[in-house]
Amino acid sequence: MTEAPHAGLAVNGTPYESVIGIECHVELRTQTKMFCGCRNVFGAEPNSNVCPTCLGMPGALPVPNRLALELLVKAGLAFGADIPAFSKFDRKNYFYPDMPKDYQISQYDTPLTQGGLVEFWVRDGTRGRCRLTRIHLEEDTGKSSHAGSRDGRIAGSKHSLVDFNRAGVPLMECVSEPDIRTGPQAVAYLETLKRTFVALGVSDVKMEEGSLRCDVNLSLRPLGSSAYGTKTEIKNMNSFRSVERAIESEIARQAALLARGERIVQETRGWDEAAGTTHSMRSKEEAHDYRYFPDPDLSPIAFAGDDIARLRGELGILPNARIERFISDGVPLVQALQLIDTPGLAAYYETAATLSGKPQATLNFVLGDLSRLANETGIPVHASRVTASALAELVALVDAGTINSKTAKDLLGRLWADGGSARTLVESEGLAQVSDPGAIDTVVAEVLAANGKTVADYRAGKTKVLGFLVGSVMKQSRGKANPQLVEERLRAALETTGVS
């Protein structure tokens, strides 16, 4: 579906393309777990948020978390997915020590949402689209750790420990169609999912805490072919950057195999971050028969049209719509993405821009000095003492020529530290810009008198010294002089009077 230019991938001279689909697992941000009342929090003391149900104790039963169902439906609606009238939970049966019941409650043939389309912007400015196959809801497993082996893997370990705090946490699985062609597109797709889910309050989407995990399916085929090549599934990426690197590495590996006339083996491959390569984990022949069947402990799920309409109404303005609007306001793509991907920043910018009526000047402050101050102090811009209205006031003062940009920058630092109003400071401290030509001429005359040699240099053709003279005038005026006017008056003084 995406007709993205391909970076010259070729096998023995024949142009090839990579075909990529992504499966994401995203932990939902609910107060409680999917099927019991235990708290859903990251980082608690191991096995402290557990109960008979999420431990799979004999006789305990699951009761679905209504909020989790609604969050998942919202996630689907945000991408235009269909919400089928009938959905149900199924059991996926397999044995594993961190799975308390030795089956996982999941959804097999009736996902909560079907279809949908994710539109994304790649950093190079191109746009792309990837169809969603489905989003379904399931429960997370516990977390195993293995002690006694050198690398923390199970091979060679003396014993294993299981933390069931994560067991039963609501997890949505979001499956894409194979519409992605490149690593940067994959990252753009994932970033779009992330910023949408964060905006909806569906998830905090923290890859480092495991609340987003993704697997990539990748195959190669001659450009123009509609048949799919043999695919591999890549796991264990722990950042968007490693997703991109893993895709590039796997494309190169498959292309090299094909170039040598070898076959691709359908298998699961693990990404090794340190080595920058993928390695074989297991081949498809060892695949489980999960013996899916409808979970008899849970009733079918039905969302009424009213419920869906209500949830649709709760979506608000989605990140993609905001990006679209920023771009149409003239905000460059990279800056638009920076605004949208910094929590609270887009809304802060929008408020300040509306109040000041000067989007471009506001944007420059928000992404420039304010973002720098936020980085230096660790305080997010929207939570700082510089309120959106204070910034708007500052922007208006600059725009009206009341203060110059140097003063504005200084004021911003003071507002960040102490709060308050830019206008009040300007008035009480006489910081208003001096734009009176007479007043400036006085200072210009003083500066020229004190810098005879420089004046001579200028007149001898070394016009570069003008900057030094401007700086001297500004310094003399304690930064308040209108810089354009200073330059103008200086030039005039140097060129017309001829004498100092």
Place this chain on the structure above:
Amino acid sequence: MTVPETAAEIARAVNERELSAAAIAAEFEARIHLREAAVGAFLTQTGALALAHAERVDARVRAGEELPLAGVPLAIKDNMCLTGTRTTCGSKILENWTAPYTATAVQRLLDAGALPVGKTNLDEFAMGSSCENSALGTTRNPWDRERVPGGSSGGSVAAVAAGEAVLALGSDTGGSIREPAAFCGVVGFKPTYGRVSRYGLIAFASSLDQIGPVARTVQDAARCYDVMAGHDPLDATSLARPVAATHNGLRDDLRGVRIGLVNEFTLSALGADVRATYERAYADLEGLGADLVDVSLPTADYGVATYYLIAPAECSSNLARFDGMRYGLRVPGADVAETYERTRAAGFGDEVKRRILIGTHALSSGYYDAYYVRAQKARTLIAADFATAFQRCDAIAAPAAASEAFRFAAKSDPYSMYLMDYYTIPMSLAGLPALSVPCGFVTPPDGAHPLPLGLQLTTPLFEERTLLGIAHAYERATMHASVRPPIAANETARV
């Protein structure tokens, strides 16, 4: 005074402070001590716990509360959780597992004043019809110690029949309350699926399992059901619809009631005495004023085949958790897979393994449609047949079991054991409320003692009030339930 025989009388006496719950607890502890060697109904006796509850009940009564089950000795099938007590499912794999929480149904009965006297024996994980599949003990039929009590709720029915408890909880998946109730001459009642919470009932087949009361009288079963029934937020399959009380809907005649006799349930396969007993029971229903009508359940004959796909399929998944990792038996192996294999090989008995294998196969890729999906379709047809039949009648009468209680080891072929539930499985598949009420006795050619039989009555979904009303009229008119086995015939202890 003597402890009365029924829950209704006991609760009245305790509420009116004629009897103390503590005295009743002591009396039943002594009685169990005397009779258990002969009966073997219990896997765990909880006399101390009963006494502690009794003291609380007495205090509440003294404080002016009136409790529907004040001081009523209750036996609990050992597949239901009770905090702090061993809960085994009759299996080696849970032999030493202590439940960390209490099942909703049990909790409601305890809150209503019942005294937990012990956990009763069962076929392992409720899989069986004789109680012989228990890995942890043998329960004998109080009417003839050479015979099985039926199953899987064998311990619960034996305890009530032998006077070791006044009420008991059983669980019924394909007949596991009704068949043993018939074998031991007590009332066994399976409510509509979803009426009683399954939270804390260790699952065999989740879409079929239902907790129900075992009692000496229909009235007591109704009293117990009324306390237990109703929505439980901890069980997503428990019904949210309101429950009509049943204890005040009991009737004395059957005038105007249409009772269906199922054409396909021919009695000709039964022994002559058994057949004659059922024919007399049907005649008695008519004698009470009921109109007997013929109804047809054309697909009921597929019940056993359907059941033995759906129930094992669910059990294969439900029993996966017994893997030696978190609780219960663990037999260590070289790695995780071998630990699983050794634990489950040592922990499960043959019948459980057989059903796990059948169920695993039925759900396997390539067989799922042919077995599991087809069985679900058959289940839908069976339920539809009942719905059609109930257009012509208010209740259906049928045998509760295919024979009287049989001798130990008489059904060594699993299939012949499965057929014991021929008459009860269709109702389970349709989710219907059904019960067994004593309907007479036969003395088999190979036996020395008369053995009870049970009449099965079934009504449409949610019609428990009608069902218990009809059963009460029959019980009252026929008096079969008032006959006690010899071991319980001499209850004259004064307290």
